[in-house]
Amino acid sequence: MTLRTLVLSAVVAVAALGFGWSLFTALERWLATPPAAVADGGGEAVLGVATPGDDVARITVTLYFASADGLGLQGVEYQVPLAATPAEQARAIVEAQLRTRPAEPLLATVPEGVTLRGVYLSERGDAFVDLDGAVRTTHPGGSMYELFTIYAIVNAVTVNLPSVPAVQILIDGQEVDTLAGHVDLRRPLTRNDALIVD
Amino acid sequence: MLLALTVMLAVTAHPAPASQAPGAAALTILTRDGQRTLPLTTLANRDYVTIDELAGLFRLTAREDDLAGGMTLTYAGQTIVLTADQPVVSVAGRLVSLPAPPRRQGARWLVPVEFLPQALGLIYPERLDLRRASRLLVLGDLRVPRVVTRIQAGTTGAQVTFEITPTTTAEVTAGSGGLTVRFDADAIDLSVPTLPAQTFLLAVTAGDTPTTVRLATGPRFSTHRVTTVPADASSSRLVIELLPAITTTEPDTPAAPSASLPAPATPPLLAPAPATGVRTIVIDPGHGGEELGAQGPRGTLEKTVTLGVARRLRTLIETRLGLRVLLTRDDDRTLGLDERAALANNNRADLFISIHANAAVRAAVRGAEVYYLSLDRASREAQRIAEGPATRLPALGGGTRSIDLILWEAAQARHLEQSSVLAGLVEQALRGRVEMSPHAVQQAPFRVLVGANMPAVLVEIGYLSNGEQETALASASYQDQIAQALYDAVARFRDHVERGSTPTPGGGAPEPR
Numbered sequence: 001m002t003l004r005t006l007v008l009s010a011v012v013a014v015a016a017l018g019f020g021w022s023l024f025t026a027l028e029r030w031l032a033t034p035p036a037a038v039a040d041g042g043g044e045a046v047l048g049v050a051t052p053g054d055d056v057a058r059i060t061v062t063l064y065f066a067s068a069d070g071l072g073l074q075g076v077e078y079q080v081p082l083a084a085t086p087a088e089q090a091r092a093i094v095e096a097q098l099r100t101r102p103a104e105p106l107l108a109t110v111p112e113g114v115t116l117r118g119v120y121l122s123e124r125g126d127a128f129v130d131l132d133g134a135v136r137t138t139h140p141g142g143s144m145y146e147l148f149t150i151y152a153i154v155n156a157v158t159v160n161l162p163s164v165p166a167v168q169i170l171i172d173g174q175e176v177d178t179l180a181g182h183v184d185l186r187r188p189l190t191r192n193d194a195l196i197v198d
Numbered sequence: 199m200l201l202a203l204t205v206m207l208a209v210t211a212h213p214a215p216a217s218q219a220p221g222a223a224a225l226t227i228l229t230r231d232g233q234r235t236l237p238l239t240t241l242a243n244r245d246y247v248t249i250d251e252l253a254g255l256f257r258l259t260a261r262e263d264d265l266a267g268g269m270t271l272t273y274a275g276q277t278i279v280l281t282a283d284q285p286v287v288s289v290a291g292r293l294v295s296l297p298a299p300p301r302r303q304g305a306r307w308l309v310p311v312e313f314l315p316q317a318l319g320l321i322y323p324e325r326l327d328l329r330r331a332s333r334l335l336v337l338g339d340l341r342v343p344r345v346v347t348r349i350q351a352g353t354t355g356a357q358v359t360f361e362i363t364p365t366t367t368a369e370v371t372a373g374s375g376g377l378t379v380r381f382d383a384d385a386i387d388l389s390v391p392t393l394p395a396q397t398f399l400l401a402v403t404a405g406d407t408p409t410t411v412r413l414a415t416g417p418r419f420s421t422h423r424v425t426t427v428p429a430d431a432s433s434s435r436l437v438i439e440l441l442p443a444i445t446t447t448e449p450d451t452p453a454a455p456s457a458s459l460p461a462p463a464t465p466p467l468l469a470p471a472p473a474t475g476v477r478t479i480v481i482d483p484g485h486g487g488e489e490l491g492a493q494g495p496r497g498t499l500e501k502t503v504t505l506g507v508a509r510r511l512r513t514l515i516e517t518r519l520g521l522r523v524l525l526t527r528d529d530d531r532t533l534g535l536d537e538r539a540a541l542a543n544n545n546r547a548d549l550f551i552s553i554h555a556n557a558a559v560r561a562a563v564r565g566a567e568v569y570y571l572s573l574d575r576a577s578r579e580a581q582r583i584a585e586g587p588a589t590r591l592p593a594l595g596g597g598t599r600s601i602d603l604i605l606w607e608a609a610q611a612r613h614l615e616q617s618s619v620l621a622g623l624v625e626q627a628l629r630g631r632v633e634m635s636p637h638a639v640q641q642a643p644f645r646v647l648v649g650a651n652m653p654a655v656l657v658e659i660g661y662l663s664n665g666e667q668e669t670a671l672a673s674a675s676y677q678d679q680i681a682q683a684l685y686d687a688v689a690r691f692r693d694h695v696e697r698g699s700t701p702t703p704g705g706g707a708p709e710p711r
Contacts, residue, residue, distance in 0.1 A: 066558075066560060069560070070558050070562055071636055071637065107560060141490070141491050141492035141493065141500065141557055142555075142557020142558060142663060143642070143658060144556050144558045144567075145558055145559055147642060177535060177645060181489055181535070182642070182644050182645065182646075183644065184643045184644065184648055187574065
């Protein structure tokens with residue numbers, strides 16, 4: 001009787017651990033993505049901190065660029081270095097989003113020369129992406145351009161890191177009203193599927 | 199008879215040479231019986247008047263209730279109750295919010311100057327028309343047109359344009375040292391930009407009488423030419439060209455772009471409509487001042503285009519629908535996004551229309567778009583808080599009063615359904631007149647819409663990043679088309695509100711009846 005209870009408890013405990021482990025793995029789904037699933041053009045971009053050919057583990061992520069007709073954000077798969085923590089992974093993704101100039105006919109939506117000051121994760125999982133002031137001084141304005149700039153970054157983080165529900169953009173370490181006079185940046189923004197085109 | 203009245207010319211807050219005493223700020227009050235002044239106290243960039251002086255001027259009975267820390271003002275049996283540091287006052291039993299709470303300084307009570315039209319105006323028998331920028335209050339139905347001055351100075355001449363709303367005739371006479379412009383009105387509400395001294399024009403100042411403006415001309419001035427252009431149905435432009443001494447050829451004066459273009463055909467005037475559910479409309483010309491907004495490849499600025507359209511739209515709505523229209527800015531000034539929504543909220547506007555011109559990553563993108571607010575996670579949370587139980591505040595004379603306090607962050611959330619109806623009507627009206635983007639109606643978390651406590655849309659009237667559209671956006675004809683379309687949409691939305699019908703959000707038209 002006691003033995004049977006013990007065995008049952010052990011089985012339940014092992015099942016629970018297994019379930020928890022798979023749940024964690026599912027959330028960290030980039031770990032499971034095989035390196036073979038690299039899209040065209042992924043190899044030519046210099047991304048993250050590592051140079052191509054390094055023996056660094058990489059993961060495949062989706063970055064967002066203006067579509068050929070300029071009317072939506074199109075996702076393209078690229079490889080970025082695998083990071084040890086979600087915050088570092090978010091940083092690697094945003095850096096790739098800022099630096100990558102996509103192949104024709106796609107266009108980058110973040111002005112060239114904008115650098116990333118840091119990425120932090122809050123307790124509830126929201127990411128804070130701190131950009132340098134160049135994003136404001138070099139931005140050409142217009143609500144559509146502004147939406148594309150902001151949601152390329154917000155979508156790149158939230159789509160690739162399912163554990164991050166929302167992203168707040170800071171400029172020079174400060175919370176800001178807007179980037180160019182339109183989109184409310186005082187709060188974290190959730191992913192925007194309406195702007196994404198196939 | 200009218201012109202014999204002692205009324206005074208009010209010069210705006212612009213750094214123009216003013217005839218009034220420096221330092222002491224005062225509100226000029228224009229009445230049929232003459233002109234009065236009410237001293238202003240400025241606290242935290244806001245103008246206040248004292249209750250004592252207000253009561254004396256408007257014959258109000260003021261009584262302080264020490265026990266409740268409040269003050270009551272009575273006029274002809276109707277009462278306004280205010281509480282120190284409480285931005286909500288009760289006017290004849292109706293709650294009215296003020297942009298700032300009344301303040302108490304020792305025995306003195308101060309109220310923000312907006313108290314006059316927003317609270318006192320509800321019980322006072324005459325109309326109180328506050329022109330805050332000019333620190334002017336017009337009582338009753340005096341003719342005090344707004345006269346906005348624009349100056350273009352070139353090397354071979356200068357041009358002074360007065361935009362006069364509502365239209366008034368004016369007479370220009372030459373005298374020693376300059377020109378005098380006399381307007382046919384009781385007084386004028388004049389605004390003059392800062393003028394860099396140059397050889398044709400030394401200064402534009404208020405004249406010796408309330409209805410005149412004086413142009414002090416420089417050494418190279420010899421002669422002048424006057425043209426009057428009807429700007430639109432209710433305003434006109436008086437253009438004065440200052441020409442040099444030797445003019446064998448036509449002066450190469452840069453013409454005011456709008457003045458030289460053919461005026462739009464004057465539409466038939468409609469009789470003023472009775473009071474309805476839509477009485478006040480706030481139009482917000484995007485950007486301004488240091489905030490240029492988007493810029494076309496040939497340098498056309500968003501802030502200029504949006505102001506042009508806003509002014510045209512104001513004229514159409516004022517003259518053809520007889521509604522009260524306020525612009526968040528009527529000149530080229532920097533204005534915060536919160537201030538824009540606050541102006542609409544404080545004036546209890548029934549509609550808010552923000553006008554913008556767009557820019558895209560790709561130059562090929564073109565067409566107009568209409569946006570209304572999208573609710574993000576945080577705004578949904580704010581909305582939930584706002585929908586909680588009403589706040590109870592202590593009332594004068596004991597007891598409590600239940601007040602529906604609206605969180606700024608959730609203000610627009612309550613109006614989303616109507617905003618989507620308005621967006622649909624704007625989209626339909628625009629589609630008949632200008633090219634639309636493939637995504638004609640969209641939702642976005644636009645900051646200027648968040649705090650608007652009324653149906654609100656942001657209209658992107660075209661893409662400055664597209665060369666052809668840039669040319670169109672800068673033209674009077676395109677701006678007229680946009681203004682006409684937005685006017686149509688406002689008229690249809692008003693019908694919709696009056697009838698209480700509910701067209702399909704985001705595209706449906708009100709049912710014809």
